[in-house]
Amino acid sequence: MSNTTLKPKKHSTPRKTKTQQRTCRHSGCGKRLSMYxxxxxxxxxxxxxxxxxYRYL
Incomplete structure (x- = not known):
């Protein structure tokens, strides 16, 4: 057995973005949202x- 682990690639922006270039509405976050x-x-x-x-339920 090998001790190597596969890590997913981290992309700075989603590959599939809408043409409107939607961004997260949280203050201070500028991540673009995926079309999905x-x-x-x-x-x-x-x-x-x-x-x-859920904490308030």
Missing amino acids: NPHEFCFLHFRQLVSAD
Whole structure:
């Protein structure tokens, strides 16, 4: 067995972006959103919002 691990490539911008060049609505975040992301926030900030909502249930 080898000790090498495969790491996914990190892209600074999504490969498939909409023509409107949507960006995350979180203040201070300028990540461009993928055309497949229906939300107004990037994955990191969307997860923070969802986890914050579940804390109040």
